[in-house]
Amino acid sequence: MEPKKMSTTRMRKMKADGVPISMVTAYDYTSAKLAEEAGVDVILVGDSLGNVVQGQESTLPVTLDEMIYHTKMVTRAVSAPFVVSDMPFMTYHGSVDQSLHNVGRLMREGLCKAVKMEGGTEIAHTVDAVVKAGVPVMGHIGLTPQSVYQIGGYKIQGKTGASARKLLDDAKALEQAGAFAVVVELVTDEIAEEITKAVSIPTIGIGAGVHCDGQVLVFHDLLQYASPVFPKKFVKAYANIGDAIRNGIAQYVQEVKSRSFPAQEHSFHADLELAGHLYGGKSPDND
Numbered sequence: 001m002e003p004k005k006m007s008t009t010r011m012r013k014m015k016a017d018g019v020p021i022s023m024v025t026a027y028d029y030t031s032a033k034l035a036e037e038a039g040v041d042v043i044l045v046g047d048s049l050g051n052v053v054q055g056q057e058s059t060l061p062v063t064l065d066e067m068i069y070h071t072k073m074v075t076r077a078v079s080a081p082f083v084v085s086d087m088p089f090m091t092y093h094g095s096v097d098q099s100l101h102n103v104g105r106l107m108r109e110g111l112c113k114a115v116k117m118e119g120g121t122e123i124a125h126t127v128d129a130v131v132k133a134g135v136p137v138m139g140h141i142g143l144t145p146q147s148v149y150q151i152g153g154y155k156i157q158g159k160t161g162a163s164a165r166k167l168l169d170d171a172k173a174l175e176q177a178g179a180f181a182v183v184v185e186l187v188t189d190e191i192a193e194e195i196t197k198a199v200s201i202p203t204i205g206i207g208a209g210v211h212c213d214g215q216v217l218v219f220h221d222l223l224q225y226a227s228p229v230f231p232k233k234f235v236k237a238y239a240n241i242g243d244a245i246r247n248g249i250a251q252y253v254q255e256v257k258s259r260s261f262p263a264q265e266h267s268f269h270a271d272l273e274l275a276g277h278l279y280g281g282k283s284p285d286n287d
Contacts, residue, residue, distance in 0.1 A: 003015065006041050006082035007215030008114070008136050008180040014041075014213070015202040021181075021214025024222070026055050026199035027070045031219050032077035040081055040202075044216060045071045045112065047086040048145070052220040059145045062088045064102055069108030084138050085112040085219035089146045092117055096129045103130050107111055118144035120170020126175040131178030141167055141195075142208065143186035158205075167191055168198055175199045183216060184208040186234070 004010075023042035027033040027049045037041055049070055050056040064087075069137055071085040085106055094100040103115055114136035119125055127137050142157040158164045167187060172183050181202040184192050189209030196203045196211050205212030217235060220226050224240040255261035270278070 001081040003036075003039070005080050006133050008082070011042075011082070011181060012200070014201075020205060021202055023214055023216035024048075025216070026074050026077075027085075027090045027217045027219070029077040029270070031087075032074040032081075034217070042216075043074060043078060043081045043083050043213070044116065045074050045083065045085040045110070046112075046116075046218065047088050048218055052218060052226065058148055059086075060089045062086075062139075064088055064091050064105060068106055068109045069222060071106065071112050075111040080113070085110055086114050086116050092123065092130075096126060099126050100133055102130060105131070105133055106250045107135055108137055114138055115179070115221040116140055118146050118206065120166070121173040124173040127174060127177035137174075137177075137179045138204075139171070139182035141170045141187075142184050142187065142225055145185075156186050156188060158188040164191045164194070165222040168195060171195045171199050175201050181214075185214055203259045205233075217258050 011021055013019075014091055018153050021042060022040050023044055024033045024035050024040050025044045025046040025048055026035050027045060032043055045067065047059040047062040049066070050059040050082070050268065052059070056062070067085055069089050071083070074085075075083050087103065087106065091102040099241040106112065106115055106166065112128075113245075115130070116142040117127060117130075120139070120141050127139065143151065143154060148154060158167050167184075169190075171182055171184075179201060181204055182195075182199070183204045183206065184195060185205075186207040187195070187205075187209075189211065192203065192208035193211035196213060201276040202213040204214040204216050206216050220237045222238050224242045225245075226242055229242060251262065
């Protein structure tokens, strides 16, 4: 049986029933295919590709065309997971018309099921317009990587009363604007729990403790697909494919250098008649 397709309606029911939502990032056909086969509920084509795929210092250089390119590869690979794609930096902060145009491109060309936007009360009017245009929107509050320079770095959010109130206001504003879910990033466990209780839409945590309705991790982080690996407190590594890849390539290089690869079982041979024609009437075995 094919797995049942995930939807915004199913995610709301999962929250109501207390069933956690699993979400992971993917940026290409193969990683998305593997994520689907592993049973993930939601795939995020994150602008984190700027960091883990492009080697950028932040997500800010990622363009709309690049997000469309990577989203197309992911949506081509999967059928059951719900695919959400990030709206990149400054593509939804201008006029509503321009924001709708950019969202339309990502949906139409990337074929994702929803878009994700960073921010709270300050983007609620845009979220409202996009939702009214028929596009599901996932919010993102707490540590918002597109604002990392304004925030002053990758800092834990919700550690003061004012910060906690702002986070609650942001979550409620996104809910009221029609967002179907909200990512809560690098927020104290206690505040993330309060946010989860305060809104009817699912909360998806990353570095936000155990009380969110779901969890998301970056593909490269949870599999240690990086060099070098920078451990993060909120990440649990479930495999070390970086070492596996490095070791596999190193063995290949050694076997090429020692001429043990390719071996006979990796080679192809002509029949005797063709070999005789190529070698002037002699088989190469007779040389």
